[in-house]
Amino acid sequence: MEIAHRLHATLLEQPFPEVGPVTASFGVATETVYSGRLIARVDKALYAAKAAGRNCIIFADTE
Numbered sequence: 001m002e003i004a005h006r007l008h009a010t011l012l013e014q015p016f017p018e019v020g021p022v023t024a025s026f027g028v029a030t031e032t033v034y035s036g037r038l039i040a041r042v043d044k045a046l047y048a049a050k051a052a053g054r055n056c057i058i059f060a061d062t063e
Helices: 004-011 036-051
Strands: 027-028 058-059
Touching: 004 027, 004 058, 027 036, 036 058
Parallel strands: 027 058
Antiparallel strands: none
């Protein structure tokens, strides 16, 4: 979450004169090993962030 918050803040601080303000949504999850389960949880969290109005960070629920 800390890295996602830093990336989010850095992105919001950057000027993008060609396109105007830029926002970002992040999905964050943890697993003990890299697997398809991790990707599925991150994807679900990302779509939850977009559904929550975008421009936010959502941590995946533990399953």
